[in-house]
Amino acid sequence: MTFDSTRRRFLALAATSGAVGLAGCSGGAPSADQSTTTETTDSGGTATTETPAGSDSLPDAVGLETLATGFEVPLAVAFAPDADRRYVADQQGRIFVHGPDGLREEPFLDLRDAVTVGSETGLLGLALHPNFAENRRVFVRYSAPPRDGTPDGYSHTFVLSEFEATANGRRAKRDSERTVLEIPEPQGNHNAGSVLFGPDGYLYVGVGDGGSGGDQGTGHVSDWYDAVAGGNGQDVTENLLGSVLRIDNDNEQGGKPYAIPDDNPFAGDDGDGGAGLPEHFAWGFRNPWRMAFDRGDLFVADVGQSAYEEVSLVEKGGNYGWNVKEGAHCYSADDCPDRTPDGVRGGEPLRDPVVEYPHSGEGVTGVSVIGGQVYRGSAIPELSGTYLFADLAASGRLFAAIPSRDSDGGLWPTQVVDVADGDAGKASRVYSFGRDADGEVYVLSSGDDGGGLHRVVPA
Template identity: 55%
Template structure:
C-alpha cells in the first residue's frame, strides 16, 4: 500500500518462518549472516543518529523534490497538485504549477511523481504523474486514469507556461490505491515510470501483455512516433517479444520511489501483509508480485505451482536486496510501508558515503541505511535515530541534490516539510 492510508490488515508471522523455493529458481539468503565478515562490511561505520535541518515547513503532503541545476532552487510537489519553488529567501508566493481540479485526490490518488528533464536548464521541460478522473478509454468499472504529462517552464524557471501540457501516456487505474507514480531519468537519458499493481491483494504484476499495472516502464520522451507521444528504446526487453514494448521490469506491487546511482537502479516496493522490500532492478527482471512478497511465498505454500500458472509461467523471480518485516526485528528495521531513498554521496556525513538511505511511512524516530555486501546477497541494513523525531512523524519521500546530500519529505508537528539530513551534533 502506498503511504497515505493505514494498512487494511496486518498479519504478523514468526521471525523464523521458512521460504519455499521455485522450480528453476536459485534463491539468495533472505537475511545477512551476522557471523559472516561479508555481512557487516561497512555497516559498522553508519552513524547512530542524524539530525534534520528544516528548509520548509507548513506544507500539506510533500511527495517529491527536484533540484534545478546552476541555481539554488528546489521544486517541491505536493499531493494536492501544487508544485512550489523554494529559493534562498524561502518559498515563492505563487506556485510553480497548480493542477487544480485536473487532479483527483482521496485514497492514495493525487500528484504522485515529478521530475525535471536532465537538460531542464536548456529546454525547461518537466514531467509529472498524477491521478485524474476517468478519461476516454478507461473502463467504467475502473476508479480513475493515471496521467503522465510534460510541461514547459518559463525562461526564468519560476513558473509553468500556460497551455504547454502534453499528455505522454494515460494508465487506467482500477482502484484509488496501489498506484505507484514515481518518475526518474536514468543515466541513459530515458524516463522510468513506476506503476502500481492497481489495488487488491491479488492485483496485477505478471501479465505484461494486458496492461502496465505492477511495472516499471522505460520511455524515450525526447522522441515520438506517429501513434505515441514518446518512442520505445530499441533495447527494451519485450521489443519483438510477447508483451508490451514499454516494459522495463515487472512483478511489482506498488513501487514507491525510484532512484539511480550511476547504473544502479533502486526500486522500493511496498508489501501487502508481512514484508517490505527494496530491489536493485535489472532490465527484463521479474520481481515476483503477486506470487512472492519479498523473498517469501505470498499466501501459498507452493509458490512453484502458482508461478507455473502465471502468464509467463516458469520465469525466474529476482530477490530484493533489502527485506524487512512488519513485526519488530532484532535489527530494529521494521515498519509497515517502505519509502525508497537514495545512495548518499555528499560530504556532510562521510560515514554514510555509499550507503542506500531510505525509510518507512511510520518512522518511529528512525531512518534506515543499507550497505553493499561483497557478494550478491542481501544488503546489511541498520537504523539511524532521528535527533528530533517530532519533525518527522510520517515519511513520504526522499530527495538528493547535485552534490549528493539527502533530503527527506514528510509530516510532523509543524505540518509537511522538507528537511536536509545532517549531523546530529
C-alpha cells in the same frame, strides 16, 4: 488476504490525519575503509559502488535541517541544474519552488483543478528533463478523474504529462500540458508515482498493480500462476500495471507521444505479438513507492501486502515476484516456484530483493516502505555508499542498508538510524526522499510543523 491489525490501526490513523495512505491496503570519494567496485548494469552504463566497512561505522543518529515547511503532503523534490532552486510536489496538486529567498508563495504549477486526491491518489511524481536548463521541460505524474478509455467502474486515470516552464524556471505554463501516457486504474490504491530520468536519458515510470489486495479483483487479469488468482504483476501483455516502464520522451513513434528504446525487453512488439507491451522495463511489482538511480543502479522500493517490505536492485527484463512472492517469501501459499514456467518468457527467475524487513519484531520493521537514496554527500562521510530509506510507520527513524556485492547475493545488512531528538518531531511520517547534485540526501515528511523539506545533516 487482509491486513494484520497493526497495519489496519496505522492506516486508520493516517486516514484521519489526512496523510497519504502509502501502505496500499487500501559524492564524495570513498574513505580509507571503503572498497570500490565497478560493474556494468542493464539500466544504463557502469555502476561504481562504494561499500562501507560495516554497520559499526554508521552514525547512530542524524539531524534534519529544515529548508521549507507549509506543505500538506510533500511527495517529490527535483533540483534545478542551473540555479539554487528546488521544486517540491505536494499531493494536493501543486508544485512549489524553494530558493535562496525561501519558499515562493506563488506555485510553480497548480493542478488542483485536474487532480483527484485521495489516500493514495493525487500529484505523485515530478521529474526535470536532463536538459532542463536549456529546454525547460517538466514531467509530472498525477491522478485524474476517469478519462475516455477508462472502463466503467474503474477508480481513476493515471496521467503522465509534460509541461514547459518559463525562461527563468520559476513557473510552468499551465496551458502547455502535453499528455504523454494514460493508464486506467481499477482501484484507488497501489498507484506508485515515481518518475525519473535514468543515466541513459530515458524516463522511468513506476506503476502499481491496480489496487485492492493480492493483485485480484476488478481490473486484475489472469496470469500463469494458479495458486493465487490474478494478476497484473506477472502479466506483461494485457496492461502496464505492476511494472516499471521505460520510454523515450525525446522522440515519437507509432502515433504515440514517445518512442520505445530499442533495447527494451519487448521493443518491436505492440502487444499483439504475444511477447509483451513494449513500454515494460521490469515487472512483478505491487506498489513501487519511490525509485532512485545511483551510479547506474536502479533502486525500487515495493510496498508489501501483509508481512514483508522490500527494496530491489532492478535490471532490464527482471521479474520481481509479485504476486507469487512477497519479498523473498511465498505469498498466500505454502510453496511456490522461483521462476516462471519454460513457456512463460523462457522460464525467467523471480528475483529476490536486496533489502527486506517484516511488519513485526524488533529493529527495522514497519508497514509501508518509503524508498530512499544512496548517500553520496560530504556532510556525513560515515554514510557514504549506504542506502537511506524509511517506513511510513517508523516515526522519528530512518533506515540504512549497507550494500553487499557478494557473489551469492543475499540481503544487505540494514539498521535503524534515529533522527536526533531535537529533529525527530519533523519526521513523524516520512513520505519520500531526494538527492541533490552534491549527493546530499533530503527527506520529505510531516511532523510538528506540518509538511516539510529537510536536508540530512550530522546529529
